Amino acid sequence: DAGVTQSPTHLIKxxxxxxxxxxxxxxxxxxVSWYQQVLGQGPQFIFQYYEKEERGRGNFxxxxxxxxxxxxxxxxxxxALLLGDSALYLCASSLEGFGGSIGGTDTQYFGPGTRLTVL
Amino acid sequence: xAKTTQPNSMExxxxxxxxxxxxxxxxxxxDYIHWxxxxxxxxxxxxxxxxxxxxxxxxxxxxxAEDRKSSTLILHRxxxxxxxxxxxxxxxxxxxxxxxxxxxxxxxx
Numbered sequence: 001d002a003g004v005t006q007s008p009t010h011l012i013k014x015x016x017x018x019x020x021x022x023x024x025x026x027x028x029x030x031x032v033s034w035y036q037q038v039l040g041q042g043p044q045f046i047f048q049y050y051e052k053e054e055r056g057r058g059n060f061x062x063x064x065x066x067x068x069x070x071x072x073x074x075x076x077x078x079x080a081l082l083l084g085d086s087a088l089y090l091c092a093s094s095l096e097g098f099g100g101s102i103g104g105t106d107t108q109y110f111g112p113g114t115r116l117t118v119l
Numbered sequence: 120x121a122k123t124t125q126p127n128s129m130e131x132x133x134x135x136x137x138x139x140x141x142x143x144x145x146x147x148x149x150d151y152i153h154w155x156x157x158x159x160x161x162x163x164x165x166x167x168x169x170x171x172x173x174x175x176x177x178x179x180x181x182x183x184a185e186d187r188k189s190s191t192l193i194l195h196r197x198x199x200x201x202x203x204x205x206x207x208x209x210x211x212x213x214x215x216x217x218x219x220x221x222x223x224x225x226x227x228x
Contacts, residue, residue, distance in 0.1 A: 004162075035218075042206055042218030043163065090162050105151055106210075110162030 002026070004093050004111035012117045013081050021076040021114045025093030031055070032074040033097070033108060034066055035090040043090055049074055050097040081118045088113040123207050128223040131197050139192040139222055141207030146187055151210050154181065154192050156203040157221070163206065166192065202226045 005024045013019050025032050031050040035043035045058040049068035068074045072093075078085055092108035124142040131137040143152065153168040167174055167181045169190070174181045180193040194201055206221040 040220075042204075042220050045217070092162075105168065107153075107165045107168070108155075108163075110164065113162050 004091055004109055006089075006091050006111040006114050008114060009112065010115045010117075012119065014119050015081055015083060017081050017118075018077065018079045019081060019116060021078075021089050021091075021116070023074045023076070023091030023093075023111060025072050025074070025091075026109055029093040029095055029109070030072055031094045031097030031106075032068055032072065033092045033094070034074070034076045035092065036060075037088040037090055037113070039087075046076070048097050055097050078116075083118050086116060086118045088115050122217070123209065123219045125205075125207055125219060125222045127220070128225060130225045130227060133199060133226055133228050134196050137194040137197045137201070137224065139194075139205050139207075139224065140189065141191070142189045143207065143209050144188040146209045148187075152181070152183060152187075152190050153208045153210050154179070154205060155208065156201075156205045158200075158203045166205070168210070197224075197226050199226050199228060 004026055007022045011019060023032055033048040034046040036046055037043045046060050046064055047066045048056040052068045063079045066074060066076045090113045091111045094106045094108045096106055122145055151168050151170050154166040155163040156166050157163040167176050167179050169181045169183050171183060173183060182191045202224055204221040204223050206218050208218055
């Protein structure tokens with residue numbers, strides 16, 4: 001089985017532009033989470049989606065948005081890019097997400113990430 | 120949300136056991152404790168999780184203190200491929216997952 005895939009692997013944008021990052025979860029997984037990881041820090045939670053519904057949102061501005069499609073793939077959009085948005089964006093898939101019946105036992109499987117550089 | 124405290128870095132010799140500590144004194148009674156690791160230039164990968172009792176799998180063992188305020192990840196025989204940043208993450212159903220900076224494990228050949 002293929003693991004979590006993300007595209008593109010690298011991206012360079014300029015301030016003020018908009019970017020869309022894509023994620024395909026593991027087959028059978030219905031939940032996708034997005035994280036931002038700045039160099040030298042742990043991942044920061046942005047969103048979690050399950051069955052196309054937003055299940056959770058981290059402390060990020062409204063410039064960040066996401067959606068999940070019927071095939072469970074997901075897109076993360078960031079508008080009006082700032083220099084501080086430069087980071088590794090990670091997507092993780094899981095069976096149900098943390099609000100599901102298996103709750104805190106759900107395991108996340110991460111993709112390799114998209115490295116976004118904002119100039 | 121429960122907060123965690125981990126050492127910034129640890130060193131160990133190859134083929135020796137490694138004990139990675141984590142303090143999570145504000146953990147609630149239903150929070151599972153998960154450990155993930157992140158190898159250089161890769162996304163994080165799951166290592167192990169537990170609630171109250173000690174847990175073992177093919178990668179590692181997790182020892183959870185009786186009061187659940189701390190836990191220790193045990194790698195029984197570290198190899199060079201175990202060099203990574205190890206994250207201790209209490210997980211609950213509030214959908215907000217707060218990762219700390221983790222412990223950078225350095226394995227010396």
